[in-house]
Amino acid sequence: MAGRQTAREWPHYATFVVSFLTIGIIWVNHHGQFHRISTVDRPLLFLNLLLLMFVVLIPFPTELLASYLHAGSDQHVAAAVYSGTLLVMGLCFAASWRYVASHGELLTRVISRPELRALTRRNAVGQGVYVVALGLAFVSAPVCLALCALAAVYYTLPGRLPEGDRDIA
Amino acid sequence: MAGRQTAREWPHYATFVVSFLTIGIIWVNHHGQFHRISTVDRPLLFLNLLLLMFVVLIPFPTELLASYLHAGSDQHVAAAVYSGTLLVMGLCFAASWRYVASHGELLTRVISRPELRALTRRNAVGQGVYVVALGLAFVSAPVCLALCALAAVYYTLPGRLPEGDRDIA
Amino acid sequence: MAGRQTAREWPHYATFVVSFLTIGIIWVNHHGQFHRISTVDRPLLFLNLLLLMFVVLIPFPTELLASYLHAGSDQHVAAAVYSGTLLVMGLCFAASWRYVASHGELLTRVISRPELRALTRRNAVGQGVYVVALGLAFVSAPVCLALCALAAVYYTLPGRLPEGDRDIA
Amino acid sequence: MAGRQTAREWPHYATFVVSFLTIGIIWVNHHGQFHRISTVDRPLLFLNLLLLMFVVLIPFPTELLASYLHAGSDQHVAAAVYSGTLLVMGLCFAASWRYVASHGELLTRVISRPELRALTRRNAVGQGVYVVALGLAFVSAPVCLALCALAAVYYTLPGRLPEGDRDIA
Numbered sequence: 112m113a114g115r116q117t118a119r120e121w122p123h124y125a126t127f128v129v130s131f132l133t134i135g136i137i138w139v140n141h142h143g144q145f146h147r148i149s150t151v152d153r154p155l156l157f158l159n160l161l162l163l164m165f166v167v168l169i170p171f172p173t174e175l176l177a178s179y180l181h182a183g184s185d186q187h188v189a190a191a192v193y194s195g196t197l198l199v200m201g202l203c204f205a206a207s208w209r210y211v212a213s214h215g216e217l218l219t220r221v222i223s224r225p226e227l228r229a230l231t232r233r234n235a236v237g238q239g240v241y242v243v244a245l246g247l248a249f250v251s252a253p254v255c256l257a258l259c260a261l262a263a264v265y266y267t268l269p270g271r272l273p274e275g276d277r278d279i280a
Numbered sequence: 281m282a283g284r285q286t287a288r289e290w291p292h293y294a295t296f297v298v299s300f301l302t303i304g305i306i307w308v309n310h311h312g313q314f315h316r317i318s319t320v321d322r323p324l325l326f327l328n329l330l331l332l333m334f335v336v337l338i339p340f341p342t343e344l345l346a347s348y349l350h351a352g353s354d355q356h357v358a359a360a361v362y363s364g365t366l367l368v369m370g371l372c373f374a375a376s377w378r379y380v381a382s383h384g385e386l387l388t389r390v391i392s393r394p395e396l397r398a399l400t401r402r403n404a405v406g407q408g409v410y411v412v413a414l415g416l417a418f419v420s421a422p423v424c425l426a427l428c429a430l431a432a433v434y435y436t437l438p439g440r441l442p443e444g445d446r447d448i449a
Numbered sequence: 450m451a452g453r454q455t456a457r458e459w460p461h462y463a464t465f466v467v468s469f470l471t472i473g474i475i476w477v478n479h480h481g482q483f484h485r486i487s488t489v490d491r492p493l494l495f496l497n498l499l500l501l502m503f504v505v506l507i508p509f510p511t512e513l514l515a516s517y518l519h520a521g522s523d524q525h526v527a528a529a530v531y532s533g534t535l536l537v538m539g540l541c542f543a544a545s546w547r548y549v550a551s552h553g554e555l556l557t558r559v560i561s562r563p564e565l566r567a568l569t570r571r572n573a574v575g576q577g578v579y580v581v582a583l584g585l586a587f588v589s590a591p592v593c594l595a596l597c598a599l600a601a602v603y604y605t606l607p608g609r610l611p612e613g614d615r616d617i618a
Numbered sequence: 619m620a621g622r623q624t625a626r627e628w629p630h631y632a633t634f635v636v637s638f639l640t641i642g643i644i645w646v647n648h649h650g651q652f653h654r655i656s657t658v659d660r661p662l663l664f665l666n667l668l669l670l671m672f673v674v675l676i677p678f679p680t681e682l683l684a685s686y687l688h689a690g691s692d693q694h695v696a697a698a699v700y701s702g703t704l705l706v707m708g709l710c711f712a713a714s715w716r717y718v719a720s721h722g723e724l725l726t727r728v729i730s731r732p733e734l735r736a737l738t739r740r741n742a743v744g745q746g747v748y749v750v751a752l753g754l755a756f757v758s759a760p761v762c763l764a765l766c767a768l769a770a771v772y773y774t775l776p777g778r779l780p781e782g783d784r785d786i787a
Contacts, residue, residue: 473671477663477664
């Protein structure tokens with residue numbers, strides 16, 4: 112029956128939603144980051160290219176995890192590949208941000224210490240969740256996926272940035 | 281024969297046209313909406329992300345409905361999934377518009393009561409058509425699809441907005 | 450052998466090149482058209498949406514023609530569908546241009562009679578080639594495809610527009 | 619086992635990374651090129667269209683090479699098609715740059731002799747690597763792919779351009 116068949120497809124819906132939100136949040140944060148950047152140099156362009164490469168990759172581990180969750184076997188490696196891809200993507204974003212932070216001449220204005228700390232902490236929380244998700248992939252693939260979803264939800268919340276910066280990051 | 285085979289593919293053409301026009305209209309209306317917005321805050325960005333997620337989803341229920349219409353069985357659930365997706369997408373659009381309307385500081389200029397009523401009414405008509413389409417999905421899948429087409433045609437007509445606003449919404 | 454197999458795929462290469470160039474030329478001409486437009490109204494938006502729908506459709510008749518040329522049978526209907534899609538797309542472009550031409554208030558500057566005649570003639574030549582291609586589809590599918598390629602080449606040549614307009618159209 | 623299966627897919631990962639970086643670098647260089655261009659004329663538009671056509675083609679020889687590397691036979695023709703496509707794409711880029719260089723009126727400012735020489739040399743190095751890769755395709759497909767990767771890495775390095783131009787090309 113089409114109804115039951117549609118329901119059994121939950122891994123495809125769940126992984127689609129998590130991946131879509133994650134890419135969306137990367138896009139929002141990337142937008143916030145480039146809002147603060149006035150000039151782009153060659154290393155930053157290639158760091159961005161690297162980030163983009165992992166963003167473009169996401170549909171593949173998403174499909175991989177969805178089909179293994181659907182098949183009901185060998186889910187652990189697929190979940191590890193999935194959360195690992197998100198982790199590496201997060202690290203690329205962190206690297207490009209770290210590069211910008213240490214090259215003040217690329218920024219539109221001076222970035223304050225507390226602001227930098229807040230941004231770095233926020234980024235580290237996400238990476239931490241992905242590391243835990245990667246570890247738990249070998250225990251339970253659905254729990255690993257749920258943790259990745261949690262990381263996405265975390266980033267939708269406005270950060271506790273110093274006043275006047277609530278709109279970005 | 282290629283001719284007859286091509287003709288038998290009508291569900292793919294019909295669902296493609298309806299989905300394309302619906303996405304096109306969402307795009308035109310979204311354009312009209314953002315024409316009136318001067319600032320974007322975090323909640324609006326995520327409401328937009330939610331809308332975009334359902335827009336991106338549309339090809340899947342479109343393909344689902346096309347193949348079930350083509351196969352000639354189990355069309356009802358597919359039609360319900362299709363019209364349901366359009367309904368939820370419309371609700372996301374309504375939610376983002378409602379959020380903007382209640383946060384005057386995001387708008388380029390003050391929005392008048394009659395204008396707001398006209399826009400809300402117009403949006404409600406579309407949602408109403410989708411609700412009826414969803415209900416009729418279990419009676420006849422082609423009628424459900426025809427109603428979704430009707431909603432698209434309705435939105436192509438210029439709204440009866442107060443003077444000076446005919447260009448948007 | 451991979452070499453011979455690759456060579457036998459010529460219908461996929463040929464149809465890809467013709468379709469790509471056709472879409473590219475539509476894009477260049479569309480760019481030229483919107484260069485002359487200052488305001489967009491609702492009918493023009495929907496005429497554009499209609500044009501875009503046929504542009505988005507092109508990959509499907511392209512694939513259809515490629516596989517029937519490859520299979521070596523029933524090519525005529527596929528060629529007719531292909532050239533017919535290009536014809537309808539051309540008519541959509543002509544319709545949107547006709548609409549703009551008769552709504553002078555949408556233009557950045559007044560359009561002269563000779564310029565309008567030159568543009569209309571140029572557009573008519575393309576439509577004429579597509580009509581002939583459509584007719585010849587039932588005689589020879591490769592000739593039909595070659596004519597569509599010819600139409601694309603014709604549009605790459607700079608038009609004989611009055612001085613000062615050579616850059617567009 | 620999912621793990622081993624994932625590992626055996628290395629040709630898909632390797633070709634994806636090489637193709638992605640190559641397209642990314644074309645994009646960065648294209649960006650640098652258009653940074654120096656103030657006006658676009660019809661021939662340049664079509665040279666760009668030609669370049670874009672080969673960029674859009676890249677996923678197909680990429681997939682071709684990946685599957686033949688994976689299958690372990692007939693890799694040579696696939697590698698030749700792959701490196702040949704990159705070579706032709708590079709030649710299109712060189713052609714559009716040559717056209718711009720000989721039409722000074724399209725440039726934002728006069729281009730100096732040493733700068734032009736540096737850009738031409740840099741471009742020629744890339745083409746040379748692709749020519750060698752194409753020749754070696756018939757000896758070893760993985761070596762051919764490695765050379766294409768090397769060309770990509772070469773372009774990520776900042777060129778030895780005259781002072782003040784390090785940001786581009």
